[in-house]
Amino acid sequence: MAYDVASEKGDACYSVPARSVWRLLLLPMFVLVFTLLLNSNCVSSYSSAYLDFTCSNSTVMERGKLGLKNPGVCSEEAKHLPVCECGFKMLDSCFLSKKKMLEIEKGANDFNIPIIRSNQELVATTDGGLYNPSCLVFNSAWKVQPLENEPNKKLNYPSPAGVQRPQSDEDIAFMSILELGQLLKANLITSVELTGIFLKRLKRYGPVLESVVTITEELAYKQAKEADQLLAEGRFLGPLHGIPYGLKDIIAVPNYTTTWGSTSFKDQVLDIEAWVYKRLKSAGAVLVAKLVTGSLAYDDIWFGGRTRNPWNIEEYSTGSSAGPASCTSAGLVPFAIGSETCGSITYPASRCGVTALRPTFGAVGRTGVMSIAESLDKLGPFCRNSVDCVIVLDAIRGKDPDDVSSRDIPFNVPFSVDITKLTVGYLEDAEMEVVHVLQSKGVNMVPFNLSYTVDSAQGILNFTMDVEMLAHFDKWQRSNLDDEYEAQDQWPIELRRARAISAVDYVQAQRARGILIQQVRESFKVDAFIGNATDWEKVCVGNLVGIPVVVVPTGFKKISDAPSNDTRRKTTITTGIYAPPDRDHVALALAMAYQSVTNHHKQRPPIDDLGPNDTIPGLTKIPVVV
Numbered sequence: 289m290a291y292d293v294a295s296e297k298g299d300a301c302y303s304v305p306a307r308s309v310w311r312l313l314l315l316p317m318f319v320l321v322f323t324l325l326l327n328s329n330c331v332s333s334y335s336s337a338y339l340d341f342t343c344s345n346s347t348v349m350e351r352g353k354l355g356l357k358n359p360g361v362c363s364e365e366a367k368h369l370p371v372c373e374c375g376f377k378m379l380d381s382c383f384l385s386k387k388k389m390l391e392i393e394k395g396a397n398d399f400n401i402p403i404i405r406s407n408q409e410l411v412a413t414t415d416g417g418l419y420n421p422s423c424l425v426f427n428s429a430w431k432v433q434p435l436e437n438e439p440n441k442k443l444n445y446p447s448p449a450g451v452q453r454p455q456s457d458e459d460i461a462f463m464s465i466l467e468l469g470q471l472l473k474a475n476l477i478t479s480v481e482l483t484g485i486f487l488k489r490l491k492r493y494g495p496v497l498e499s500v501v502t503i504t505e506e507l508a509y510k511q512a513k514e515a516d517q518l519l520a521e522g523r524f525l526g527p528l529h530g531i532p533y534g535l536k537d538i539i540a541v542p543n544y545t546t547t548w549g550s551t552s553f554k555d556q557v558l559d560i561e562a563w564v565y566k567r568l569k570s571a572g573a574v575l576v577a578k579l580v581t582g583s584l585a586y587d588d589i590w591f592g593g594r595t596r597n598p599w600n601i602e603e604y605s606t607g608s609s610a611g612p613a614s615c616t617s618a619g620l621v622p623f624a625i626g627s628e629t630c631g632s633i634t635y636p637a638s639r640c641g642v643t644a645l646r647p648t649f650g651a652v653g654r655t656g657v658m659s660i661a662e663s664l665d666k667l668g669p670f671c672r673n674s675v676d677c678v679i680v681l682d683a684i685r686g687k688d689p690d691d692v693s694s695r696d697i698p699f700n701v702p703f704s705v706d707i708t709k710l711t712v713g714y715l716e717d718a719e720m721e722v723v724h725v726l727q728s729k730g731v732n733m734v735p736f737n738l739s740y741t742v743d744s745a746q747g748i749l750n751f752t753m754d755v756e757m758l759a760h761f762d763k764w765q766r767s768n769l770d771d772e773y774e775a776q777d778q779w780p781i782e783l784r785r786a787r788a789i790s791a792v793d794y795v796q797a798q799r800a801r802g803i804l805i806q807q808v809r810e811s812f813k814v815d816a817f818i819g820n821a822t823d824w825e826k827v828c829v830g831n832l833v834g835i836p837v838v839v840v841p842t843g844f845k846k847i848s849d850a851p852s853n854d855t856r857r858k859t860t861i862t863t864g865i866y867a868p869p870d871r872d873h874v875a876l877a878l879a880m881a882y883q884s885v886t887n888h889h890k891q892r893p894p895i896d897d898l899g900p901n902d903t904i905p906g907l908t909k910i911p912v913v914v
């Protein structure tokens with residue numbers, strides 16, 4: 289054995305003598321030998337024999353082929369270095385323990401090499417870079433100056449007529465933004481009262497659902513009082529005036545922790561007002577809580593627990609916008625802002641049965657938001673219905689001067705889209721109820737396939753997301769803080785694997801992504817299409833291309849292993865309405881048409897009354913807060 293896999297100490301590379309003098313001469317040698325070994329069968333046949341390779345054991349013939357000027361130097365110097373360590377030294381990654389190196393090597397073999405080869409085949413068969421340019425565009429502007437006045441004219445909204453204040457707080461908690469706005473305008477409730485109702489629910493159900501990180505009570509009452517004061521003066525800022533909401537805890541708000549869901553950052557306070565928070569503040573909305581993000585925006589496990597699905601509290605919410613989905617579903621907030629890099633809006637919205645929008649990439653500025661991948665990350669709303677999603681998107685969209693990827697997307701009025709003029713495709717996995725409802729509303733529905741030949745979308749997504757993510761968490765990994773990560777089989781393994789993706793292959797992945805985008809664009813011959821919102825291939829393609837999707841609840845089915853026939857716990861069914869980039873209003877118009885004649889989105893999940901003979905042992909008891 290060339291090295292001891294049990295050793296957890298990561299300083300093996302530094303035991304080489306005479307480092308400083310030799311380094312410049314040796315580095316090219318290590319690079320070439322490492323490359324040679326990667327290309328030979330040592331990778332495809334991962335075995336203990338591989339561990340016996342060392343740099344010094346490249347043969348004279350091999351050295352000759354490589355045309356090295358001074359082959360003897362490496363042999364002498366690297367006699368003590370197993371090849372794997374050689375490779376990591378080359379990548380300036382000696383902080384890794386041997387155990388981790390082995391794990392990465394296996395991961396690279398299983399995952400990286402097939403993607404590298406597939407992308408090579410796709411875009412790297414001719415030299416010169418004349419074809420298939422990377423879809424990444426560098427924006428050299430230092431800073432785009434904000435427009436002097438409001439850049440976007442805000443939409444006009446329908447006013448629901450005759451809204452009355454319900455008796456129970458719970459009924460209030462499940463009202464839509466427009467309905468709550470009517471109560472506020474008619475002086476049937478104050479923003480302070482409304483804030484109190486949601487704070488109470490956050491305190492009561494947050495611990496059960498493990499969906500709330502920080503309740504921002506002081507700030508909430510301050511903002512609610514300001515909203516009430518303005519209303520008393522006859523000033524109405526728009527449909528979000530006085531409406532409580534929550535933010536996924538990757539979004540920075542001063543004076544409160546911004547934990548990113550992570551043990552490593554759980555005490556972090558950022559003195560930054562995120563762009564999206566500023567927009568909501570200026571729209572008069574009231575921040576009541578920072579909601580759970582899966583740790584570093586991955587899945588539903590965070591430093592304080594694991595977020596649950598209100599529709600079936602025995603199972604989890606998925607993520608990573610776990611808190612926004614769970615809390616909106618359970619009526620702990622009227623709406624919340626989450627984010628998606630690949631699936632983090634669509635998955636939890638589907639699991640928790642919430643209407644949500646993943647907008648066109650670039651529609652919402654991300655300053656002050658933890659970044660996984662700047663070419664993929666998007667912010668979007670979780671709401672009671674699609675009209676509310678329109679309202680929230682309208683408030684938060686637009687060019688953010690500090691986010692070069694953001695821009696003013698053309699957001700036409702969804703309320704005036706004539707859906708009878710639309711041709712909408714449906715995929716084989718579309719919910720047929722939605723197809724039939726839209727057809728009955730006069731939409732031209734046609735069977736449809738999104739066709740493209742790039743078969744490596746999931747691999748391109750992994751390369752893009754992992755490399756960009758690792759660039760953002762380089763120090764974290766180098767400090768071995770990934771050892772304290774809450775789910776060791778998630779980011780830690782994936783990001784260590786990303787160390788072994790070369791920059792060349794990252795760019796080839798972007799060029800392959802360029803082909804995918806081109807093909808999706810050519811194939812997108814309908815105004816929108818209906819299909820499964822959580823199918824992994826579609827999630828990857830949708831995010832790589834940057835197209836919007838609205839997640840719409842379309843019904844329920846029985847939970848598996850129901851303890852009694854009349855349990856109130858259910859499994860939610862949803863579908864996705866996809867549109868081309870910048871056509872968010874089309875997808876939203878279709879969702880509104882569907883929801884105008886259906887009630888699936890109005891159902892309330894059971895949390896403290898699961899139904900007869902259904903108890904879940906071991907769950908936190910629901911605290912009664914008065």
Ligand SMILES: *[C@@H]1O[C@H](CO)[C@@H](O)[C@H](O)[C@H]1NC(C)=O
Binds near residue numbers: 542543
């Ligand atoms: C943070 O809190 C301090 C005092 O507690 C206050 O002076 C300051 O204005 C707050 N900052 C913001 C941005 O609210």
Ligand SMILES: *[C@@H]1O[C@H](CO)[C@@H](O)[C@H](O)[C@H]1NC(C)=O
Binds near residue numbers: 735736737
């Ligand atoms: C979509 O693709 C499937 C499988 O290839 C095929 O069976 C179906 O006919 C196609 N539908 C359309 C509308 O092209």
Ligand SMILES: *[C@@H]1O[C@H](CO)[C@@H](O)[C@H](O)[C@H]1NC(C)=O
Binds near residue numbers: 399
């Ligand atoms: C992408 O990464 C995930 C997480 O590690 C893995 O489960 C999946 O198989 C990878 N996909 C490809 C195509 O490598």
Ligand SMILES: *[C@@H]1O[C@H](CO)[C@@H](O)[C@H](O)[C@H]1NC(C)=O
Binds near residue numbers: 861
């Ligand atoms: C959507 O796809 C996911 C993943 O393949 C699957 O689990 C789910 O059942 C599908 N949903 C529908 C409504 O077909």
Ligand SMILES: *[C@@H]1O[C@H](CO)[C@@H](O)[C@H](O)[C@H]1NC(C)=O
Binds near residue numbers: 851
């Ligand atoms: C539920 O109802 C079905 C018939 O409707 C019956 O066969 C089954 O035993 C019932 N299960 C329970 C747990 O009561």
Ligand SMILES: *[C@@H]1O[C@H](CO)[C@@H](O)[C@H](O)[C@H]1NC(C)=O
Binds near residue numbers: 852854901
């Ligand atoms: C609950 O269970 C008990 C005993 O197991 C049974 O007698 C009763 O009928 C059940 N109630 C309902 C509503 O299913």
Ligand SMILES: CC(=O)N[C@H]1CO[C@H](CO)[C@@H](O)[C@@H]1O
Binds near residue numbers: 344
């Ligand atoms: C350092 C090292 O492992 N050297 C080995 C190179 O290969 C020869 C046989 O091919 C071994 O005898 C050496 O031990």
